[in-house]
Amino acid sequence: MNDFEPAIVAFFCNWCTYTAADLAGTSRLAYPPNVKIIRVMCSGMVDPKYVIKAFLGGADGVLVSGCNPGDCHYINGNYKARRRIKLLKEILPQFGFEPRRLRLTWIAASDGVLLAETVQELVVQLKELGPSEAKLKMVI
């Protein structure tokens, strides 16, 4: 079990979290390579079906990250994202998905350190949870 490496699909907003990931890179901060980053223009454009698809496709975790409240480049996209994550956290756990596999964070453009820490922490938690059911079982 110890060699289990979780696959994380991450949706990062262009203006804050993606920029933070860039900063982490240029600052040579190390964080685990388990995360597959998808740059989106805003956390508010992360359609619930992107998250569902990622999980059904075998992702062990999904991380959605955008600007801090009040900082959204599009004024309120992150608030919409929060409602959508809330919705998914009502639906998915009823089918046995551990709620901790789906995370929403706010990481500002200047917060490369927080980004690296967040990914590190998520990897630790997902290693504890083990592989997702969708990865192991046939999904129709």
Next chain:
Amino acid sequence: MAKTAQIDVKDNDLLGALRDLFRAVLAQDAIQAILVPRRLPMKNGVMPTLITDPEQLDGADPLAPAFPINGAKVVSRLTRKASGGKVAAVMRPCEIRAFIELVKLNQGRTEDLVIIGVDCLGAYRNTDYTRWVGDDMDEATRKFVTGVLGGGGGAADGVDLAPACQVCEQPVPRGADIAVGLFGMDTDKRVLLEALTPAGEALSEGLRYKKADPPLPRRKEIDRLVAERTAARDTMFAETHEATDSLEKLTGYLANCVNCYNCRVACPVCYCRECVFVTDVFDHEPVQYLRWADQKGLIKMPTDTVFYHITRLAHMSTACVGCGQCSNACPNDIPVMELFRSIAHRTQLGFEYEAGRSLEEKPPLSEFREEEYPEVVGI
């Protein structure tokens, strides 16, 4: 306090009294047409019909246990733009709730509409109804009504109410303008007419029925029925949860699904003109299927079945009114209603929202506040 009146029933003819009511409504200057479930002349079926000729109301049968479609969809068609006239629509409680959701999603308007709600006695599955009803439709409806109101439940000749109706805890029309009360009434002699809105009051004034208070047994009978149905509903929730509480169980639950999407077509609140699942987003390249198959050694075709159902839950579970048309439309008898109602119950609780409860409450995904749901944020 709602204004109430009583409608006298002559010669034990409840359907006749309701048809007289509809004729009286249609005779009002303000009302141009009435939408009501009516028997079709060419077959022993009942469908929503838009009637302008009072004589055609002879075949109106809002009490038949037939529920071929959720009428909210057709009322939405009738009201999405001003028609220049006012329509009265006879609707079941779940149709009214679905219509309220559609109005909030800008798919219909209440301006030129008067909703006549009727206490809902439930309905059979589509296929059960046509098999059961026979040629004497008056007699069939009378037998059904007597059975339900006599306390014997909806079962007749070995046919039982559709699963959605068996667990429906909202059989009394709340969002109507005027409501016809049957529960707890001596329906051989009289039924109740309640005006629930100013528009309903204006209409019922013109109908000139005798003012009367609801009889005492009515409240008690409704409470009894709601308690019984709520208990049945909670049992259904528990059983459905047990049957779907892991991805493996969910895939088993949906294993007979052939991606026909009938459940989405039949759903009154799935209002997208073009569902994303029939767009080119899901026209996968042939090579993509081969790649997916290669990952696990096999894939079920057509693909995206669980993906479709969970996505539909994300789209409409906050608006699900539990009418059960999804199950009615399923060619493979998947208990879709049970799954969707169970999940919808949770999502609606999560947002402190109840589909169809009021026109004022905004759908949960159409609004947000600056500070809310801190528990979903963070690592």
